[in-house]
Amino acid sequence: MREVFQQELAEVQERLVEIAGLVAVAIENATKAFNESNVSLAEVVIDEDAKIDEAAIALDELAINILARQQPVARDLRIVVSALRISASLERMGDMAEHIAQLARYRFPDKVVPKSLRPTFLELGRLDVQIANKLTDLLRTEDVTLAEEIRNDDDQIDALHLSVFDKVLSETWKGAAVDTVDSTLASRYHERFADHAVSIAKKVQYLGTGEWVASAVIE
Amino acid sequence: MREVFQQELAEVQERLVEIAGLVAVAIENATKAFNESNVSLAEVVIDEDAKIDEAAIALDELAINILARQQPVARDLRIVVSALRISASLERMGDMAEHIAQLARYRFPDKVVPKSLRPTFLELGRLDVQIANKLTDLLRTEDVTLAEEIRNDDDQIDALHLSVFDKVLSETWKGAAVDTVDSTLASRYHERFADHAVSIAKKVQYLGTGEWVASAVIE
Numbered sequence: 001m002r003e004v005f006q007q008e009l010a011e012v013q014e015r016l017v018e019i020a021g022l023v024a025v026a027i028e029n030a031t032k033a034f035n036e037s038n039v040s041l042a043e044v045v046i047d048e049d050a051k052i053d054e055a056a057i058a059l060d061e062l063a064i065n066i067l068a069r070q071q072p073v074a075r076d077l078r079i080v081v082s083a084l085r086i087s088a089s090l091e092r093m094g095d096m097a098e099h100i101a102q103l104a105r106y107r108f109p110d111k112v113v114p115k116s117l118r119p120t121f122l123e124l125g126r127l128d129v130q131i132a133n134k135l136t137d138l139l140r141t142e143d144v145t146l147a148e149e150i151r152n153d154d155d156q157i158d159a160l161h162l163s164v165f166d167k168v169l170s171e172t173w174k175g176a177a178v179d180t181v182d183s184t185l186a187s188r189y190h191e192r193f194a195d196h197a198v199s200i201a202k203k204v205q206y207l208g209t210g211e212w213v214a215s216a217v218i219e
Numbered sequence: 220m221r222e223v224f225q226q227e228l229a230e231v232q233e234r235l236v237e238i239a240g241l242v243a244v245a246i247e248n249a250t251k252a253f254n255e256s257n258v259s260l261a262e263v264v265i266d267e268d269a270k271i272d273e274a275a276i277a278l279d280e281l282a283i284n285i286l287a288r289q290q291p292v293a294r295d296l297r298i299v300v301s302a303l304r305i306s307a308s309l310e311r312m313g314d315m316a317e318h319i320a321q322l323a324r325y326r327f328p329d330k331v332v333p334k335s336l337r338p339t340f341l342e343l344g345r346l347d348v349q350i351a352n353k354l355t356d357l358l359r360t361e362d363v364t365l366a367e368e369i370r371n372d373d374d375q376i377d378a379l380h381l382s383v384f385d386k387v388l389s390e391t392w393k394g395a396a397v398d399t400v401d402s403t404l405a406s407r408y409h410e411r412f413a414d415h416a417v418s419i420a421k422k423v424q425y426l427g428t429g430e431w432v433a434s435a436v437i438e
Binding site: 067073078084088169177178180184185 | 297387397
């Protein structure tokens, strides 16, 4: 019974890694589509989001099935419950990538953000992709140094997110209202993407410490 | 054993109703603070958000404890797992109320939104408060007609949310960039608040149908 349970936990982990991999591809394509006004790539991201949703649903079914059949307790129980939470966060990360792609599609053939903010969004995109790749590795290897790195990357994203507001609200800002709206929303989507990654990273990091629930709810 | 379990489920439900009640107070105060530039009321909302977070954490601990001791299966298991998801959504609704209050505080003593959008935000606020109250009733009574009503209210919110963009992007928009940023973010927070309520309502509605997981992930 114990061995079967361990195999099932391994299956859960494998599927989380797979979904994180899909999310990493989504954010890579979304930020590329966004920064290069590539509408066909944006459409790929939008179409593929359904796959992330389906994979998250299938994983939830598996986790609930494991709860019902194996009736885990203590740390094992927390691992299965945390898998449910992690899949929900990954699904939201996929949504953020989709929202970024949708902005690219709405404004095509125009660029989404004005020239003065493009370096900032290139950097936001680069960091989100980096975070998604580190998150996939973290879920696969459980190497918690990656969790720390993700938090540091997120600090950079928060600073860039604030700098977008500084720019948009500065006296030198010449953007039209549409630029202001798009920059505001796009910056928020990039920031939320990273927030979800931090929340997952904390769950993985705290799984062994018993502090897990607090981190799961507050982040 | 069965009786104890039923009592514990009743306790879970009671706590969800309590948290939903806190969220309803939060959004009522937040939208009032937002529309009337009431900074002290905004600060109440910001301070009280910690109570919602703590209540959600305590509920999660209880739910995990029930899973460990009672080892429910089938529908009972889904009820407990759904309680975990519902508490996460309620916690996010509290965050949205807090974000709306923060906008009011940042801009004080100025109003957050320009005159032309105030009726729209009054209506968005009214609908969010109405949804929060219906949600509390839905969780208490399990009267699924309320779930339908919440969806209809949310359709109105979506239409108002789009109308904010229409106004901000129209040629007659005279707002400064700060008005554009605030209106965009505030509208998104109001809309996300309602989205979370719809997601909870669907979980309550589908709990008996077996379609529960799909609705839990996608919404």
